Amino acid sequence: MPSISTRTDTFTESMIRKMTRISLEHNAVNLSQGFPDFNPPKELLDRLREVVYENFHQYEITWGSQRMREALSKKHGHFAGQKIDPEKNILVTCGSTEAMMAAMMTICNIGDKVIVFSPFYENYGADAILTGAIPIYVPLNPPEFTFDADVLENAFKQRPKAIILCNPSNPSGRVFALEELKIIAGLAEKYDTFVITDEVYEHIVYEPNKHIYFSTLPGMFERTVTCNSLSKTYSITGWRLGYIIAPEYIVDAAKKVHDFLTVGAAAPLQEAIVAALNFGDDYYKNLLKIYSTKKDIFINGLKRIGLNYTEPQGAYYVMVDVSEFGVTNDINFCQWLAREVGVGAVPGSSFFRDNINNYIRFHFAKNEDTLNEALNRLEKLKKKAAAANYNFK
Structure with missing residues (x-):
């Protein structure tokens, strides 16, 4: 048979989508792939219902x-x-x-x-x-x-x-x-x-x-x-x-x-x-208020747990430095995190060109109950990582 194109030889599966699958497999709180777990605006849904019959x-x-x-x-x-x-x-x-x-x-x-x-x-x-x-x-x-x-x-x-x-x-x-x-x-x-x-x-x-x-x-x-x-x-x-x-x-x-x-x-x-x-300006002001609240909940939780993070200025992602856990393979760490701690994150190496593998990315576009559940699980991270002898290589 003829060979296929070499265009995708250097590609791997999207790590974001992969971590969603792994999160589902282990019933982890999925803070990897950036999608909300709440509904769109009611006015939009109402219009969609009408459009179906037009x-x-x-x-x-x-x-x-x-x-x-x-x-x-x-x-x-x-x-x-x-x-x-x-x-x-x-x-x-x-x-x-x-x-x-x-x-x-x-x-x-x-x-x-x-x-x-x-x-x-x-x-x-x-x-x-x-x-x-x-x-x-x-x-x-x-x-x-x-x-x-x-x-x-x-x-x-x-x-x-x-x-x-x-x-x-x-x-x-x-x-x-x-x-x-x-x-x-x-x-x-x-x-x-x-x-x-x-x-x-x-x-x-x-x-x-x-x-x-x-x-x-x-x-x-x-x-x-x-x-x-x-x-x-x-x-x-x-x-x-x-x-x-x-x-x-x-x-x-x-x-x-x-x-x-x-x-x-x-x-x-x-x-x-x-x-x-x-929509008028009020929608966008409220949107920012909603996400500002979610950010504060999640950032304050990370601070309470004692994790090192960079506070986001925009979007709904936060990069966490996990070098304190002796991480040299962030992919293995994120798989362990989903399996043993029950929280999904994306290995930072999938975003960096250079050999930087001590960051992971969480997102906080979730209901407050979901964020609090994720933080409750992350409270056990340091204890479980110590028990694993920081063996994330």
Whole structure:
């Protein structure tokens, strides 16, 4: 038989999804894969019930329904202060996962280089490889997860086609400050580089931090492809609704890629989500209040237990340093944690390019009862780890 493609030879199963399976197997509290265990807004569910009996069961316009694109344009304009043409600047995708892949395939040729900050959401490296691009990894230095401007410029000197910027960051929870974004913008302009942003957690940013839409920086709209999703903002990770905002010439090309990747996102869901996109400011203020409370519950619990963590500035993840347990193999540690302690986490090595394996990632997008149960179980972590002689190699 002929051989199959070598494109995926370096791939492994998504560690995030793997840890969900392991959590289920051991009846562990799953704080690995980042999805809520609570319902979307009632108004959204009510509209979905209505849509089921309306005429939205056939193909929509490939690049997104008119009503959804108009609602996205209005919402983005309100929060970013940026006028976006729903006909020219928006492409609706099947989640931000497809948005990122469509962006990469639109911008990059085989052999082009792409800067990726490390730690990174695990899809970014795979996206580069599937596109035929070559990733250049630039470290975000723990525990603050900041970058060295000189190291970043050295990466830009390799003349990359693009840089991927996740802000707020998954997995670190870092929110980039204006001065940091200006450094990136200046280098992008100096070396004529595209910026692909992932801004999925735009509305989950904890005070006093502020989210700054990268494309709103002076001169950046024409070279920025903003990838986003509605999964986290409206607690609908299974709906797989995402979008791209970009200049017309990029969106026109991305539409062709999207057309042959997925044809289009689910028509009934596109219609239903319009109800949520039209929510007023109070919804987003309440969303932040809810997640701020969850963060405080979980962070205070980690503090009480005595674990070393980096407090997130945004998103709903927290990185915990487990080096005190003698961990040299974080994958084994996370499997042990799910099996013996009953809490699921993601090995940090799946996010880092360098050989960094002393971090694990928890998420706190759960009901308070779920978080408290996880913390109750983690109270036994140190005792159980000591009994295991810290043998996580």
